[in-house]
Each structure stands twice: as structure tokens, then as C-alpha cells.
Amino acid sequence: MLKCKDVSQRASEYLDGADRPLKWQMRLHLAMCSNCRRFVRHLALTRDLASKVGDVESCSQSQSRKIVQKLRNKS
Amino acid sequence: MLYYALNAFASPGLATVSGWAATKKGFNLSASTLLNADEHALLDAAIAGSDEAYTIMVERYHSLMVAVAAAIVGPSLAEDVAQDAWFSAHRALTKFERRASLKTWLLRIVSNEAITRAKRESRHIALDCSPSDSSYLDDERFSGNGHWARKPSQWHLDTPDALMEEVDLHRCINKTLLLLPPQQRAAFRLRDIEQATFEDISQWLGVSAANARVLVHRARLTLLDVIDHYQETGQC
Numbered sequence: 001m002l003k004c005k006d007v008s009q010r011a012s013e014y015l016d017g018a019d020r021p022l023k024w025q026m027r028l029h030l031a032m033c034s035n036c037r038r039f040v041r042h043l044a045l046t047r048d049l050a051s052k053v054g055d056v057e058s059c060s061q062s063q064s065r066k067i068v069q070k071l072r073n074k075s
Numbered sequence: 076m077l078y079y080a081l082n083a084f085a086s087p088g089l090a091t092v093s094g095w096a097a098t099k100k101g102f103n104l105s106a107s108t109l110l111n112a113d114e115h116a117l118l119d120a121a122i123a124g125s126d127e128a129y130t131i132m133v134e135r136y137h138s139l140m141v142a143v144a145a146a147i148v149g150p151s152l153a154e155d156v157a158q159d160a161w162f163s164a165h166r167a168l169t170k171f172e173r174r175a176s177l178k179t180w181l182l183r184i185v186s187n188e189a190i191t192r193a194k195r196e197s198r199h200i201a202l203d204c205s206p207s208d209s210s211y212l213d214d215e216r217f218s219g220n221g222h223w224a225r226k227p228s229q230w231h232l233d234t235p236d237a238l239m240e241e242v243d244l245h246r247c248i249n250k251t252l253l254l255l256p257p258q259q260r261a262a263f264r265l266r267d268i269e270q271a272t273f274e275d276i277s278q279w280l281g282v283s284a285a286n287a288r289v290l291v292h293r294a295r296l297t298l299l300d301v302i303d304h305y306q307e308t309g310q311c
């Protein structure tokens with residue numbers, strides 16, 4: 001039987017699609033434990049929000065041109 | 076301004092013999108057409124010697140390649156390694172069979188480049204081992220028997236829509252992403268933004284799939300902590 005601490009450590013695995021035994025163990029625990037339900041829900045919200053608003057720095061056009069220029073000079 | 080013929084910028088140094096023949100075909104493609112072009116058209120134009128095609132590829136993938144390199148050799152050498160990877164990619168472009176996507180192919184190249192470099196500089200590729208990273212699950216969270224000692228607090232913003240409206244929170248998230256250790260940052264980006272599989276992530280970052288999962292989990296926990304704090308204080 002999983003403890004809350006185990007659930008907190010394996011929650012991402014569960015959200016990312018765990019294998020069957022873990023999935024069932026997690027579901028069983030979550031059915032009985034409102035704290036872990038809340039934690040897993042918060043983690044899912046976190047993941048979904050960050051994947052939407054996470055502003056990954058991208059390379060600007062001028063930077064890119066410089067890199068391509070270097071590539072030319074090198075070849 | 077972007078609108079010029081491709082081969083105006085093609086130099087003999089970059090174009091292969093077959094590339095020159097292809098240049099004719101790409102002659103009428105404009106830079107703005109290339110921006111919306113599919114991967115094959117972009118690759119064809121690059122092989123034909125189009126600087127514009129290369130620039131678009133670099134704009135699209137360079138920062139991701141730097142992130143992967145940083146996870147392996149550390150941030151100080153990452154830019155250098157990524158640029159070397161472009162050079163390798165450029166030399167191998169005509170041999171790229173296009174069974175995988177361009178992104179996958181480029182990430183494989185930068186990963187190999189970084190691993191080689193890490194060996195040369197005798198840097199160890201070790202998993203970030205900082206248990207204090209995530210203060211959310213610190214020692215006081217759980218009692219000795221593994222139950223919550225400090226329970227997850229309630230959020231007043233607890234729907235995707237409510238969270239989407241908090242512009243200040245988004246700023247906090249982005250600030251936090253910049254501060255993550257390089258391995259976590261790359262793993263998070265590959266998984267949660269690029270939606271890559273753990274199998275691919277583990278290959279690109281040179282860690283086991285289990286460790287790739289750990290890295291992603293840690294990154295999410297750090298972000299969870301930020302949101303949790305924001306719910307309480309309205310600040311980062």
C-alpha cells in the first residue's frame with residue numbers, strides 16, 4: 001500500500017501515464033486520501049499551466065543570422 | 076525586407092554539387108514562403124544553399140539545442156557546443172534520411188556533440204543532486220509514517236482558466252524556469268513544452284529514463300511551490 005509520501009514522489013509518473021500496477025495503486029490511494037487528491041490535482045494544474053505559459057527563450061533572427069554567418073565562414 | 080531570392084545568399088562554400096542543381100528549383104521561393112514551408116521544403120532549400128532556410132532552422136531549434144547541451148556540458152560551454160552541432164548537421168544534411176523529424180535529428184547531433192565534449196573536458200554527467208531544490212516536499216511535509224504532516228493547502232485559483240488569467244503568476248513561472256538547474260530545465264522543456272517521450276529525453280540528455288522522470292518531477296515540484304506561494308501571497 002502506497003503512503004502519501006510515495007504518492008507525492010510518484011505523482012508525475014502517474015500523470016505521465018504509469019504502468020498498470022502503479023496506476024491501480026495510485027487510484028486506490030487517491031480514492032481514499034483527499035490530501036493526495038489535492039496534491040495530484042495541483043501538480044497537474046502546475047504542469048498544464050507551465051506548459052502553456054512557459055516562455056522558452058528562442059533565438060532571435062539577428063542571432064540566428066550571426067550563427068549562419070559563422071557556419072559559412074567555417075565551411 | 077525578408078523578401079529576396081534564396082540563392083542570392085548561397086555561397087559556393089556551403090552548396091554541395093547536387094545543391095547547386097537544386098538551387099534552380101528553389102529560386103522562386105521567398106523567405107516568407109519558407110517561414111511557412113514544411114520541413115522537407117526547408118531542408119531542400121538549405122541543401123540548395125539557402126541562408127534564409129538555415130536562419131529559420133536556427134531560429135526554430137537553436138535554443139532547444141543549447142538547453143540540451145547545457146544539461147550535458149553545463150551552461151558555459153553550451154552555446155559553443157550547439158554551434159558545433161550546427162556545423163556537423165550542415166555537413167551531414169544531404170545524408171539525413173528524414174525518417175525522424177528534423178528536431179529529433181538535430182537533438183541527437185547536439186547530444187552526441189555535448190557528450191563527446193563533456194568527455195574531452197572530463198566533466199561528469201551527473202544527475203543534479205540537490206534535494207533542497209524543491210522546498211515543496213521538504214522533510215517537514217511528512218510525518219515518520221509517511222502521512223502528510225503539513226497538508227497541501229487549498230488554492231483559491233484552482234482551475235486552468237483562473238490560473239491562465241494571472242499574468243503576474245506567469246511572470247513568476249518564467250523567472251523560475253530560468254533559475255532551474257540545466258538538467259531539470261532541459262527535461263521540463265522537452266517533456267512539458269515539446270511533449271517528447273521519456274525514451275527520447277533520456278537519450279538526448281544521456282540519463283536513464285527513470286532519471287529523466289525524476290528531473291521532470293523535480294522541475295514541476297519547484298513550479299508547484301511557486302504557484303503555492305503565489306496563492307498565499309500574490310507574489311513570486
Ligand SMILES: [Zn+2]
Nearest residue numbers: 003004033036
Ligand atoms: Zn495520501
